[in-house]
Amino acid sequence: MSISRFSNPLAALLALALLGACAAKAPPAAVEIPLRNPTAPVGSQADAGLARLQGGWTVTEGAGMPAGARIEITPAELRIDGVALPLAEETPGRLRIGQEVLWVHWIDADNRTAAMGEPGGGRVWIMDRRGAPGERRAAAREILDWYGYDLSRMSGG
Secondary structure: OOHHHOOOHHHHHHHHHHHHHHHOOOOOOOOOOOOEOOOOOOOOOOOOOHHHHOEEEEEEEEEOOOOOOEEEEOOOEEEEOOEEEEEEEEEOOEEEEOOEEEEEEEEOOOOOEEEEEOOOOOOEEEEEOOOOOOOHHHHHHHHHHHOOEOHHHOEEO
């Protein structure tokens, strides 16, 4: 049907508007789904200062951080498999690595296992001093689950 068939100019404009409205109904652009439900509560462990994290770790499972990665934490750097990144403690339990914020969601009383994550859902992982968290793995996963992380997307463990 051509627009010139309409004898009434108002009808022609209405037909154009309807065609334009149909064309504007394209599906939304795809976005990457975060690893964490943004409506879930989230927090960091207030007594998890940088001193408790210093030393060597092995990632036992993660998303956005490969299982088996070796992490070394010093007062000024976080090294992932030998690659050094600048590290600053914003407050106990909250770190800044370059432009990224990472939170210590949980660390056990003996500083052997920790659950780390980016509160916006960019990455999450569990790390252990010996690479085998044992029963502490369940505690770390429970905390991460409560904070809304999608544990099914973690590899390793």
